[in-house]
Amino acid sequence: MVSLIATDRVTKIFExxxxxTAKKYIKAVDNVSLELGENEILCLxxxxxxxxxxxxxxxxxxxxxxxxxxxYEGKNICSLKGKEYKEFRRNAQLIPQDPYSTLNPMKxxxxxxxxxxxxxxxxxxxxxxxxxAAELLTMVGLSPPEDILERFPCRLSGGQLQRIAIARxxxxxxxxxxxxxxxxxxxxxxxxxxxxxxxxxxxxxKTTFLFITxxxxxxxxxxxxxxxxxxxxxxxxxxxxxxxxxxxxxxPYTKVLVEAxxxxxxxxxxxxxxxxxxxxxxxxxxxPPPGCxxxxxxxxxxxxxxxxxxxxxxVKGRLVACHLY
Amino acid sequence: MLKPTAQRPMALSKLIDALHxxxxxxxxxxxSDKRALAGLIILVVYILMAIxxxxxxxxxxxxxxxxxxxxxxxxxxxxxxxxxxxxxAQIVHGGKDVLPVAFLAxxxxxxxxxxxxxxxxxxxxxxxxxxxxxxxxxxxxxGFPLLLIVAVWLARSGIVINIFIIALLLSITSWAGLARxxxxxxxxxxxxxxxxxAKCLGLSKRHIVFSEIMPNLMSYIAINFMLxxxxxxxxxxxxxxxxxxxxxxxxxxxxxxxAQAYVGTVTGAGCWYILAPSLTIVILQIGLVFLANGIxxxxxxxxxxx
Numbered sequence: 364m365v366s367l368i369a370t371d372r373v374t375k376i377f378e379x380x381x382x383x384t385a386k387k388y389i390k391a392v393d394n395v396s397l398e399l400g401e402n403e404i405l406c407l408x409x410x411x412x413x414x415x416x417x418x419x420x421x422x423x424x425x426x427x428x429x430x431x432x433x434x435y436e437g438k439n440i441c442s443l444k445g446k447e448y449k450e451f452r453r454n455a456q457l458i459p460q461d462p463y464s465t466l467n468p469m470k471x472x473x474x475x476x477x478x479x480x481x482x483x484x485x486x487x488x489x490x491x492x493x494x495x496a497a498e499l500l501t502m503v504g505l506s507p508p509e510d511i512l513e514r515f516p517c518r519l520s521g522g523q524l525q526r527i528a529i530a531r532x533x534x535x536x537x538x539x540x541x542x543x544x545x546x547x548x549x550x551x552x553x554x555x556x557x558x559x560x561x562x563x564x565x566x567x568x569k570t571t572f573l574f575i576t577x578x579x580x581x582x583x584x585x586x587x588x589x590x591x592x593x594x595x596x597x598x599x600x601x602x603x604x605x606x607x608x609x610x611x612x613x614x615p616y617t618k619v620l621v622e623a624x625x626x627x628x629x630x631x632x633x634x635x636x637x638x639x640x641x642x643x644x645x646x647x648x649x650x651p652p653p654g655c656x657x658x659x660x661x662x663x664x665x666x667x668x669x670x671x672x673x674x675x676x677x678v679k680g681r682l683v684a685c686h687l688y
Numbered sequence: 689m690l691k692p693t694a695q696r697p698m699a700l701s702k703l704i705d706a707l708h709x710x711x712x713x714x715x716x717x718x719x720s721d722k723r724a725l726a727g728l729i730i731l732v733v734y735i736l737m738a739i740x741x742x743x744x745x746x747x748x749x750x751x752x753x754x755x756x757x758x759x760x761x762x763x764x765x766x767x768x769x770x771x772x773x774x775x776x777a778q779i780v781h782g783g784k785d786v787l788p789v790a791f792l793a794x795x796x797x798x799x800x801x802x803x804x805x806x807x808x809x810x811x812x813x814x815x816x817x818x819x820x821x822x823x824x825x826x827x828x829x830x831g832f833p834l835l836l837i838v839a840v841w842l843a844r845s846g847i848v849i850n851i852f853i854i855a856l857l858l859s860i861t862s863w864a865g866l867a868r869x870x871x872x873x874x875x876x877x878x879x880x881x882x883x884x885x886a887k888c889l890g891l892s893k894r895h896i897v898f899s900e901i902m903p904n905l906m907s908y909i910a911i912n913f914m915l916x917x918x919x920x921x922x923x924x925x926x927x928x929x930x931x932x933x934x935x936x937x938x939x940x941x942x943x944x945x946x947a948q949a950y951v952g953t954v955t956g957a958g959c960w961y962i963l964a965p966s967l968t969i970v971i972l973q974i975g976l977v978f979l980a981n982g983i984x985x986x987x988x989x990x991x992x993x994x
Contacts, residue, residue: 423888425887452888452890453890455888457885459884461881464881464882465881468882468904468989468990469988470900474899478886478891479889482895517989528885531889535889
C-alpha cells in the first residue's frame with residue numbers, strides 16, 4: 364500500500380557565515396526516513412532546534428532537501444509538475460506557530476480566506492466564496508462569522524487568529540496537515556480548545572496530521588492512541604505508540620525527556636531527582652559529536668556509541684536508534 | 689434617515705461601507721493631524737485654482753508698458769510684471785501647466801520605480817543582479833545635469849515637446865531611488881509568514897505579488913508619489929527658469945526665467961515678479977510634503993480606530 368507522504372533518507376544542511384566568518388554548515392535534518400499513511404496522526408517532539416520544524420517544512424515542499432527525497436503518494440515531489448504538483452500543493456497544508464504573523468495585516472479576514480477557494484475552484488464565484496468563508500469560520504468555532512470576516516487581523520486575538528489559520532488550512536480540503544507548534548503561542552487556558560478543534564477536524568475529514576511540538580504533555584493529549592516520534596539534533600531516536608513510549612521510554616534521550624516534564628505539585632517537584640546526564644551542555648549543530656549524537660550526555664554511553672551512529676531498529680514493537688538494543 | 693444595516697439591499701450597503709471606509713474615515717483621520725490637513729487643503733486649493741481659476745480670471749497678455757512693476761493693489765493683487773501684465777492672473781493660469789506635468793511625472797516615476805523594484809526583488813537571482821546594476825548606474829548619474837543635457841538635445845532635435853515627453857523626461861532621472869527601496873521592501877516582505885502561507889496554499893505568483901505584497905507597499909508608494917511630484921515640480925520649473933524648454937507665458941517657471949532676465953534685484957518694485965512664482969511653488973511643495981506625512985494613516989489599517 365502506498366503511503367500518503369513519506370521521506371526517504373532526507374537531509375537538510377544550512378549554510379551559515381561566509382560573509383565575514385568562515386562558512387559553516389548546520390545539519391538540521393540528518394538522514395530521516397518517515398512514512399505516513401492516510402488518517403494517521405504522528406506527533407513529532409523534541410527540544411527547540413532539533414530540526415522538527417525543518418522536517419515539517421521539507422515534507423510540505425516549503426524547503427528543498429539537500430539530499431534524499433520526499434514522496435507524495437509514492438512520487439518524488441521534486442519531479443511533480445503542473446496538475447500533479449497543484450494536486451500535491453492542495454493536499455499538503457500548514458498550520459503555523461505564530462497566529463499574529465500568518466495573516467496578511469493589510470487584508471481583511473475575508474480577503475485572506477477567499478483566494479484559495481477561488482484558486483482551486485471550490486467556490487464558483489466571489490459570492491459563493493464569501494459564503495463558504497463564513498461557513499468555515501463557524502466550523503472553527505468563530506461566530507457570528509460576519510463580524511469577524513470584515514475585520515483586519517490587528518483587531519483580533521491570538522486564539523481567534525489561530526482558528527482562522529486553521530480555517531484557511533482546511534478550506535482546500537487537504538489530506539495532510541503539518542501543525543507546527545500550533546498551540547505554543549496560545550494562552551494555556553485556550554490550548555485545549557484549539558487542540559480539540561484540530562482533533563475534531565481530524566476525525567471528521569480523516570486528515571493525516573504531523574503535529575510538531577516541544578511539549579510532551581500536549582503530544583500525549585493530541586496523539587493518544589496514535590504514534591509519537593522523538594527527535595534529537597536532526598535524528599529520529601524513537602518512534603512508537605504514544606502511551607508506550609511515554610510510559611516506558613526505551614531510548615535514553617526519551618527517558619530524560621519524559622523525566623523532565625514538570626510536575627504541577629511543587630512539593631513533589633522539589634523532591635524529584637535531576638535527570639542523570641553526563642553533561643548539561645547541548646552539542647552545537649555546527650560540530651555534532653561523532654557516532655551517536657547523544658553520547659556526550661548519555662549516562663549509558665559505551666565505546667561503540669562514540670564511533671558508530673545507531674540506526675532505527677525494531678525493539679518491542681517500536682523503532683529505537685540506540686546501541687543498547 | 690438611513691435604514692438600519694439589516695434592511696438595506698446588499699449592494700447599496702457595500703457602497704456606503706466602501707465610501708465610509710475609503711473617503712470619510714481617511715478624512716477624519718487626516719484632520720487629526722493638523723499638518724496633513726493643512727497640506728490637503730493647500731493641495732485642494734491649488735487643484736481648484738488650476739481647474740476653475742482660468743475660467744474666472746482672464747489672462748491678459750497685452751503689454752502695458754506704462755503699468756510696469758506696479759505694487760499690489762485691488763486691481764492687481766500681486767502687482768504687475770515687466771510688461772505691465774497682471775501677475776496674479778499669470779499665477780492662476782500657470783497652475784494648469786505645472787500641476788498636470790508634476791503629477792503625471794510623479795505617476796510615471798512611481799510606475800517605473802515600483803515595477804522595476806518588484807520584479808527585481810521578487811524574482812531575484814540573475815535578473816535581480818542585472819537590474820540592480822542598472823539601477824546603480826542611474827543612481828550615480830547626477831539627475832539635474834542629465835536632465836539639462838537631454839532637455840537641450842530634445843529642444844534642438846525638433847521632437848515635439850508635450851506634457852508626456854516632459855513627464856517621461858522627468859521620470860528618467862528619478863525612478864532609480866524608488867526602485868531600490870521598493871526592492872529592499874519586497875525582499876524583506878518575501879520572508880514574512882503570510883507569504884509562506886500563501887505559497888503553501890498554492891496561490892499563483894501573480895496573486896502573491898498583486899494581492900499580498902502590493903497592499904503592504906501602498907503606503908510607501910503613495911508617499912513616494914507625493915514626493916516624486918515635488919521633485920518633478922522643482923525639475924520642471926528649474927528647466928523653465930533656465931529657459932531650456934519651450935513654455936507658455938504665465939507658467940511659474942517661465943516667470944522666474946523672465947524675472948531673472950529683466951529684474952536686477954529682489955528688492956524694489958520688481959520684487960513681486962520674482963517672489964510670486966517662487967512662493968507659489970514653495971507653498972505647493974510644503975503642502976505636498978505635509979500631506980505625505982499624514983498618508984500613512986490612511987493606508988495602514990493598524991493605525992485606524994474601530
